[in-house]
Structures are given as structure tokens and as C-alpha cells.
Amino acid sequence: MTATLPPVGAERGPRRWPLLGNLPAFARDPLAFFESLRDDYGDWVPWALGPRRNVLLSRPEHAGELLGAVEGSFVPAELGWAFRQLLGNGVVVAKGEDWRRKRALVQPAVRPRQVRAYAATMVECADALARGWREGERIDVHREMAGLTQRIAVRTLFGSDAAGREEPISAAMATAQRELGAEFRGLTLFLPPWVQTRGRRRMRAAVAVLDREIKHVVREHEAASAAGEERDDLLGRLLAARDESGAPLSRKELRDESITLYIGGHETTSTTLTWAWQLLSGAPDARARLTEELDRVLGGRLPTHDDYPRLVWTQQIVKEALRIYPPIWLLSAVATRGATIGGREVPAGTLVWTSPWSVHRDPRWFPEPLAFRPERWDADAAPPAAEHAWFPFGGGPRACLGARFALVEAALVLAVLGQRFHLDTGSERAKVFPGLTLQPVGPVPAVLRASGI
Incomplete structure (x- = not known):
């Protein structure tokens, strides 16, 4: 049963600055800000981002109701x-009939059957990385995971056409990530599009690089298709997709969906893997259980997609890393006429937020929420108190299309690398930066140890 919400006018919220609202506190540390709203004011908290009315929801059932x-x-x-410059009008941004059309065109490319076909590429790329590592070597975990998931994303999305083009794509995406996070947390968010700051100029330059690289790959795909060559990558499937009227995606739509899928297949998974390795480094019992499972299930061979269902503990590690460090840390929607949450009317135009970071770290749903405990997800463990207490991929009709891809990729990469190495990062956790996704601040150094040590 859903919790009773306060009557209109009875709710409390933080003190607001004139015109700025709560922007200073939000900009200083949005993660801590949302946790403080939850702890100090309750599960339905009014606040202001600039002059606009906002509400933060912190109960899982309310989050589920919003997303649904x-x-x-x-x-x-x-x-x-x-945000719009980077994602254009892709399936994440589009609305109404336009969104329904694009989702129908994109979804077949990331269904479970297609993810199975990409699993071999995931394993091959991870194996190539492991073969280049040496025991005792010092690495930056975040850099290594970003490079690995980028290669996987480029190969599964663009095929071999993008070989050698990974570096400019990666550099441009990193710039876009930083600038998007900076704008979202600052006064620039309220500036009209024609105002050009230094950050916006950097953003334009980064997007121009992405547009150029994607245009190049699309042209090569089209040339191959005209020559009768069939491509079994995501871009090839998008090029072949047709809507109900028989119309394909336009060049601009191909660009937007390619960026969206790239972010889903690279940015979110690289950070999930980075946090997973760091959490495992501080949990020797969990790491030992991973080694035991990999030895038992794989027996020294490389995993395949068929092994994924049997890598139960590996999957639980991924799930727990996503709980503590959800890459998509904030979700929002605007109320229209007649909107309600928990039976309470939400005034039209209200911007309603929910934060996986805040809900996932709430001790009401997860006792000792900062503790890394993959056993929370054991089959015989008590379920969370609410159905939507874990939602790193959102939920409802607009849930992340690439969730299956990301979960399989993270588990298979952990399996390949974990067979050979323990990534010793020490017990101290890196600080986080909430940009487009939840990134570590700076390098995450580690020493490579032989697995089992």
C-alpha cells in the first residue's frame, strides 16, 4: 500500500533564495542535496530550481508511479x-507519437536475441585487454574500463568501419559529459540558447566532432549496403529499420539514436565496472566468492552468452554496484493536467524528480545502505521493502532500452577479467561527479594481482 502523502500546503521544504531558489545547494552537491531533502523533509518535498516549482519523491512506490x-x-x-545538443531528439528526448515511432524502430536492435549476438564481441574485447595486462602493473581502472567499453560500443554499434576513430569519439564524449554536468548544475541552465559561454562553445565543438565521425560511419555503411554487403551491427539494423508507413530513420535521426546507444553501451557500463572493481577490492569475501564461481562455471575457458544465467554471483555484484552507484542518478518528468501521485493531485507544470541515488541509499529499503553486499540479491534473501526500490535503468514505458545489453556486458567483462586478475584499488572509494552519468572524480588507481591473491 502506498504511503499517505501530506495534504496540499502541509509539506515542508528547504528555504529558497530569491530567483535562484535552491540552485546554490543543488549546484554545490546535488547528491547530498537530495539525500538531505529526503532525511530532513520527508518523501514529498517541494523545492525550487531557479524560479520553477519542483518536487522530489523519495518513496519507491511513488517513483514507480511517476515513471509508469x-x-x-x-x-x-x-x-x-x-542535453539537447548532445542527444538531439533521440528516443530518450522525443515525446508522444514521435517517441513511440522511434522506440518501435530502435527496440528490435537491442532485444535479447540481438544482445546474444553481441556477447562474443564483448568477450573478445575483454580478453584482448586482459592479455595486455601484467601482474604487478599499475593501471587507472576508470580509464581501462572506459577504453574497453568504448571499443565494445564502437564495434557493436558501428562495426569495423569505426576502427581507428575511437579516440576522437571518446575525447568528444568526455568533453560533452563535463559540459553537460556543469550546465545542469549552474546558472547556464537558465540562459537562452543564443547566449554562448565558453562551456557552450566547448560543447558545440565536441558535438561537431561526434557528428562528423558518425556521418563518416553512416556513409560507409550505406556504401556497403549499396554493394550488397549485410552488416550485423546496431547501425546496420537502424539503417534497415522501417516504421509502419515504410519510412526509414532520417540522417538526423540516425545520428541521434547512434549517440543515445553509444552512451548506453559505453558511458553507463564503464562507470558500473569501475565502481564494481573498487567495491570488490574492499570486500575480500565477495571477491573470493567471485573467483569460486568463475572457476566452477567456466573452468578456465572464456565465457559465452550461454554462461550468463549461471554467473549468478557475478550478476549480483553488478546489481549491487548499480545500487550503490547508479549511473543515471536523477530522473524527472513534468506534470500535465490531471496528474496524480499517491492519490494526490500534482499541479500541472510541476517538475517532479526522483533519484535512484537517494532511493538506493535509503536505509528503510536497504539496511546499512553504503555497505557492499551482493548477497542482498541472493534468491533466498528477503526482497526490498518496495517493488521500485532498485531502478538504475528507470522504469515504466520509457525504461532504458539498453538495460539488457549493459547487464550482460558488465557481467561478461567481470568474468573475463576476474578469471585472471584482482584489481587492487585499496579500501578507499573514489569521490563521485554527477554529470550525465555518475563518474569518479579523477583516476582510480589499482595494482593488478593474479586472481585468487
Whole structure:
């Protein structure tokens, strides 16, 4: 049963600055800000991002209700100039009939059957990385995981056409990530599109690089298709997709969906793997259980997609890393006329937020929430107190299309690398930067140890 919400006018919220609202506190540390709203004011908290009315929801059932009502009594929120520059009008941003058309075109490319076909590439790329590592070597875990997932994303999305083009794509995406996070947390969020700051100029330059690289690959795919060559990558499937009227995706739509899938297949998985290795480094019992499972299930061979269901503990490690460090840390929607949450009317135009970071770290749903305990997800463990207490991929009709891809990729990469190495990062956890995804601040250094040590 859903919790009783406060009557209209009875809720409390933080003190606001004139015009700025709660922007200073939000910009200083948005993660801590949302936790403080939850702890100090409750599960339904009014606050202000600039002059606009906002509400933060912190109960899982309310979050689930919000996400389930998007494209109904709620619509996706506009998240600023930089966000739109990067994602264009892709399936994450599109609304209404346009969104339904694009989802129908994109979804077949990432269904479980297609993910199975990409699993071999995931394993091959991870194996190549492991073969280049040496015991005792010092590495930056985040850099290594970003490079690995980028190679996987480029190969599964663009095929071999993008070989040698990974570096400019990666550098441009890193710049876009930084600038998007900076704009979202600052006054630039409220500036009209024609105002050009230094950050916006850097963003434009990064997007121009991405546009150029994707255009190059699309042209090569089209030339191959004209020559009768069939491509079994994501871009090839997008090029072949047709809507109900028989129309393909336009060049601009191909660009937008390629960026969206790249972020889903690279940015989110690289950070998940980085946090997973760091959490394992501080949990020797969990690491030992991983070694035992890999030895038992794989017996020294490389994993395949068929092994994924049997890598139960590996999957639980991924799930627990996603709980503590959800890459997508904030979700929002705008109320339309007639919108309600928990039976309470939400005024039209209200921007409603929910934060996987805050909900996942709430001790009401996960005792000792900062503790890394993959055993929380054991089959015989007590379930969380609420159905939507874990939602790193969102939920409802607009749940992340690439969730299956990301979960399989993370588990298979952990299996390949974990067979050979323990990544010793020490017990101290890196600080986090909430940009487009939840990134570690700076390098995450580690020493490579032989697995089992």
C-alpha cells in the first residue's frame, strides 16, 4: 500500500533564495542535496530550481508511479541546451507519437536475441585487454574500463568501419559529459540558447566532432549496403529499420539514436565496472566468492552468452554496484493536467524528480545502505521493502532500452577479467561527479594481482 502523502500546503521544504531558489545547494552537491531533502523533509518535498516549482519523491512506490505515468499524465522534462545538443531528439528526448515511432524502430536492435549476438564481441574485447595486462602493473581502472567499453560500443554499434576513430569519439564524449554536468548544475541552465559561454562553445565543438565521425560511419555503411554487403551491427539494423508507413530513420535521426546507444553501451557500463572493481577490492569475501564461481562455471575457458544465467554471483555484484552507484542518478518528468501521485493531485507544470541515488541509499529499503553486499540479491534473501526500490535503468514505458545489453556486458567483462586478475584499488572509494552519468572524480588507481591473491 502506498504511503499517505501530506495534504496540499502541509509539506515542508528547504528555504529558497530569491530567483535562484535552491540552485546554490543543488549546484554545490546535488547528491547530498537530495539525500538531505529526503532525511530532513520527508518523501514529498517541494523545492525550487531557479524560479520553477519542483518536487522530489523519495518513496519507491511513488517513483514507480511517476515513471509508469510518463507519456500519460506526465511528460519528459526538458533538461537544458547542452542535453539537447548532445542527444538531439533521440528516443530518450522525443515525446508522444514521435517517441513511440522511434522506440518501435530502435527496440528490435537491442532485444535479447540481438544482445546474444553481441556477447562474443564483448568477450573478445575483454580478453584482448586482459592479455595486455601484467601482474604487478599499475593501471587507472576508470580509464581501462572506459577504453574497453568504448571499443565494445564502437564495434557493436558501428562495426569495423569505426576502427581507428575511437579516440576522437571518446575525447568528444568526455568533453560533452563535463559540459553537460556543469550546465545542469549552474546558472547556464537558465540562459537562452543564443547566449554562448565558453562551456557552450566547448560543447558545440565536441558535438561537431561526434557528428562528423558518425556521418563518416553512416556513409560507409550505406556504401556497403549499396554493394550488397549485410552488416550485423546496431547501425546496420537502424539503417534497415522501417516504421509502419515504410519510412526509414532520417540522417538526423540516425545520428541521434547512434549517440543515445553509444552512451548506453559505453558511458553507463564503464562507470558500473569501475565502481564494481573498487567495491570488490574492499570486500575480500565477495571477491573470493567471485573467483569460486568463475572457476566452477567456466573452468578456465572464456565465457559465452550461454554462461550468463549461471554467473549468478557475478550478476549480483553488478546489481549491487548499480545500487550503490547508479549511473543515471536523477530522473524527472513534468506534470500535465490531471496528474496524480499517491492519490494526490500534482499541479500541472510541476517538475517532479526522483533519484535512484537517494532511493538506493535509503536505509528503510536497504539496511546499512553504503555497505557492499551482493548477497542482498541472493534468491533466498528477503526482497526490498518496495517493488521500485532498485531502478538504475528507470522504469515504466520509457525504461532504458539498453538495460539488457549493459547487464550482460558488465557481467561478461567481470568474468573475463576476474578469471585472471584482482584489481587492487585499496579500501578507499573514489569521490563521485554527477554529470550525465555518475563518474569518479579523477583516476582510480589499482595494482593488478593474479586472481585468487
